[in-house]
Amino acid sequence: MRFAKSLLLLWLLSCITGTLPAQTIPPQDATLSNYTYPYPVHYLTLDIQGQRLKMAYMDVQPAQPNGKAVMLLHGKNFCGAYWDSTAADLSRNGFRVIIPDQVGFGKSDKPAHLQYSFQLLAQNTKALLDTLHITKTAVLGHSMGGMVAIRFALMYPQVTEKLVLEDPIGLEDWKIKVPYQSVDKWYQSELKQDYEKIKKYQLENYYAGEWKPAYDKWARLLASWTQGPDYPRIAWNSALTYDMIFTQPVYYEFEHIQAPTLLIIGQRDRTALGKANVPAEVRKTMGNYPELGKSAARRIPHAKLVPLEGVGHLPHIQAYKKFITPLLAFLEQGS
Known part of the structure; x- marks a missing residue:
């Protein structure tokens, strides 16, 4: 009876706050084995730097194909699962x-050692498309995925039909x-992460300082790793990719992008790597x-800008309708 009352209190707390205490978050292993994605997950085996690594992916087939493909590239603190609603609408429209x-990231392998680069991630992504016999696609990248998408578009212009950048990071060169910060320092910082810090x-x-219950599942998913036995390896990979982001800007190559490009930008986004490490006047x-x-x-x-007022870094989570409407219009244009 006491246990049942405790569960009831936790449930009531979740209804009021939209969250649950961190200790109720079930731990996850390195590849999210116990976490269900919105669509079936497949794996591509890649031989990289002397290692055989698995890359997870979802391939969502439309009921009535329009002959077009769209590739969705996740941000650093996320995985492919957060594209659930976007994939559903794109598929419904024939993509x-x-x-x-x-x-x-996500359900893919977390190697003990890897020299990360955006070129490597773009090559891996191209290998996936080759395996699926996709020769042309629109590419949509959010946050860090925007940097990957830009690098992909620069390396494979013949494959990239259209480019969509949703609040991409890398629109400035932070190292200026x-x-x-060394990889070791990033690693020590990542080891200290927990649910409260992630949510904050x-x-x-x-x-932009406004939290809704719908956001909590993504913070909880990230926090679930911090409670699992594989977290040191996950934190190490996170540190390596932070170094990649900081030291490999795409900022200086925008003029070379050939694909028609849509920029969807939340006007309340203030994301910037390392801004906590600079004086207040620089941070501004x-x-x-x-x-x-x-x-x-x-x-x-060939770029078009769609500014979204009152929206932060995650339009497809925070303001889905404002996000999906211009996205579909852009993708269907000229079809």
Whole structure:
């Protein structure tokens, strides 16, 4: 009876706050074995730097194909699962939807050692498309996925029919303002992560200080790793990819993008790597997405900017209708 009352209290707490205490978050292993994705997961085996690694992906087939494909690339603190609603609508409109988990993320392998680069992630993604016999696709990248998408579009312009950048990071070069932080320091910082810290970061940086219960499952998923036995390896991969992001800007190559490009930019987004490590006056100059979006749209040939007022870093989670409407219009244009 006492146990039942405790569960009832936890449930009531979740209804009121939209969250549950961190200790109720079930631990996950390195490849999220006990976490169910919205669509069946397949695996591609890759031989990389002397290792055989598995790359997870979803391949969502439309009931009435329009002959077009869209590839969705996740951000750093996410995995392919958060594209659930987007994939459903794209599929409903006839698109085949390919959703990879990059190596080091989601259900894909977390190697003990790997020299990460955006070129490597783009090559892995191209290998997946080759396996699926997809020769042309639209590419949509969110956050870090935006940097991967840009690198992919630059490396494989003949494959990239259209490019969509949803609040991509990399619209500025942070290393100009932020002191370099070693991989070891990133690693020590990642080891200290927990649910409360993850939620606080996302609240401040992703959702402009406004938290809703719907956001909590993504914070909980990330936190589930911190409670599992594989977390040191996950934290190490996270540290390696932070170093990749910081040291490999795509910012200087926007003029070389050939594909028609759509920029969907939340106007309350203030994400910037390393801004906690600079003085307050410098911090104010970083992550100004309203200006960064305009600047990128001017520099990228054939670019269109869609600013979303009142929206932060995650339009497809925070303001789905505002996100999906211009996305579908852009993808269907010229079809």
